[in-house]
Amino acid sequence: MLDLELSTTLLSFLLPFFLLFIIKRRSIFTTLFPSKSPENAKTPKSYPIIGSFFSIYENRNRSVQWTSELVTNSPTSTFVLRRPLGRRVIYTANPSNVQHILKSHFPIYQKSSFSRMNLGDLLGDGIFNTNGDSWKFQRQVASHEFNTRSLRKFVEHVVDTELNDRLIPILAAAAADKTVLDFQDILQRFAFDNVCAIAFGYDPASLVPSLPQVKFMKCFEDAVQISSQRFQYVHPLLWKAKRFLNFGSEKDLRIAVEGVREFAKGLVKEKKQLLNEKSELESFDLLSRFVSSGHNDETFVTDIVISFILAGRDTTSAALIWFFWLVSKNPNVEGEILREIYEKSESPIFEEVKDMVYTHASLSESMRLYPPVPVDGKQAVADNVLPDGTFVEKGTAVVYHPYAMGRSEKIWGNDWADFKPERWLERHDVPEVEGKWKFVGRDPYTYPVFQAGPRICLGKEMAFLQMKRVVAGVFRRFRVVPAFEEGKEPVFVSFLTTKMEGGFPVRIEERT
Incomplete structure (x- = not known):
């Protein structure tokens, strides 16, 4: 040994x-060492020992787009990437394969040891980074808490408060002063304040006029970014060596993770102390609900709440960033959304935004092109064969590719590149709602933006309600006008979730 x-x-x-x-x-x-003959011109060359290292290295800053191109050009929407030292990764954008992985053969395809290793320092054994009995237990607990009416009402209250008391005033001030805002930063702060209140009952107050640097938020951002960069290493031994020597990005990660976990554990202890003093908590945040229901292990509760902060902060803000960008380029879509907003009351509430069908379709269409989580992977725990005939050896990583699936002509037709909310809609065929749109969703294996099968996102409906509330609140009063330098457009980058490189500069204009 x-x-x-x-x-x-x-x-x-x-x-x-x-x-x-x-x-x-x-x-x-x-x-x-001559390369192995590629199956077609677009397949990366592979060499002994190093596999397709040269292609991987050349595309290291655009791996999502590169693997998307390889997948969509494959006849079966599946290809095998050979990484150094014999590691194989199967990428697929085939809906039949996705259903096979996420549902029909779910026990075989588990959260990969590669992913768990890369994210373990930050997420520990939280629900998004574990398998088996631990995952089942956390899923059952979280499912019960997410389905309580009191939590849903609390979420509505938190989102409306953050929207009306913080986001709208900041946008109004920017419109009056004609200043340029980084809308990506603003929406991340909005989501961070929301999810901290929902998860911990704690208000970091990052979205106040001074836009302060909140230590917990900075630590969390650094931890997420550096953890995600581990996936880009040619081999895990590289970052493990840096961690062993405690230098560079791995030293920064250790400091950031310590900051996140120490702060989270402090909040857990405070909640437990409050419960001991009052015997019953008055707050409806997730941490209070977990602690009051008898889950007292600090590490367990900290892991699960950190996972929910990651899910609630990054995915919602990523979806909204690209939504506002795409709508700004399609004034006809913005007009339809405005018509729908103005049909509602002067200040729409959550029950009313449920009926914003065109807005719901627009958000779905935006996430088709820019899914908040562009790729996700599993690992086979036994030999298996995918429906398209691809053999999967035990231990092989299998990555399904929502980004590629949203850009697949096989799935969406030759107009896949067009931003068309109407592809999600059809007209009602009953007289009493004549002329009204009806939303027609795709099955989750064709559109796995919220995962699918047993691991499907618990907060999907809650996320849509939050996003529609933000869209209604912002668009009712303001136009969001991108302010990139002339001739430039946003650059897509991906850590654990999608972002715009360098931010999303916008001007805010009051509607007349």
Whole structure:
């Protein structure tokens, strides 16, 4: 065992130098080790030992787009990427394969050890980073809490308060002063305040006029970004070596994670103390509900609440960022959304935004093109064969690709690149609602933006209600006008969720 550990440590030190050498001496390496013949011109070349390292390295800053191109150009919407040291990753945008992975053969395809390893420092054994009995237990507890009416009413109250007391006044001030805002930062702050209140009953107050740097928010942002960068390493041994030596990004990650977990554990202790003093908590936040229902293990509760902060903060803000961008480019869509908003009362409430069918379709269409989580992976715990005939060896990572699926001509037709909310709608065929739209959703295996099967997102409906409330509140009063430099458009980047590189500069204009 000691010899194995020493060998692994030695390899972790030597591998970076070996890869650096072959980058510098690529022509010599490719002459000595000819590539395997690709199946087609778009398949990346593969070499002994290093696999498709050169292609992976060249596309390291656009891996989502690159793998999307490879998947959509494959006849079966599936391809195998050979990574260094013999690791194989199967990418698929085939709905039959997705259903096979996420539902019909769910026990075989589990959260991958690769993903759990990369995210373990931040998420621990939280619901999004675990399998088996631990996942089932957390899912049951979370499902029960999410389905309580008191929590839903609390969420509505939190979102409306943050919208009316913070977001709208900041937009109004920007409109009056004619200043340029980073709308990505604003929406992330909005989502962060919301999810902290819902998860912890804690208000970080990041969306106040001074836009302060909140330590917990900064630590969380750093931890998410560095954890996600681990997925981009050619081999995990590289970041493990940095962690072992405690330098660079891994040192920064350790400090950020310590900040997140210490703060979260402090809030857990406060809730437990309050429960001991009052015997019953008056708050409806998730942490209060978990603690009051008898879940007293601090690490367990901290892990699960951190997972929900990640889900609630990054996914909702990512969806809204790209929604506002796409709508700004399609004034006809904005007009239909405004018509729907003005049909409602002067200040729409959650029950009313449920009926905003065109807005719901527009959000669905936006997430088709820019899903908040562009790729997600599982790992086979047994040999298996996908419906398209792809053999999956035990231990192989299998990645389903929502970003590629949203851009697949096989699924959406030759107009897939068009932003068309109408593709989600049809007219009612009953007289009493003549002329009204009816939303027609796609099955979750064709549109796995919220996952599917047993792991389908518990907060899906709640997320739609929050987003529609924000859209109604903002569009009722303001126009959101992108303010990129002339000739430039947003650059898509992905950490754990999608973002715009460098932010989303906008001007806010009051509607007349």
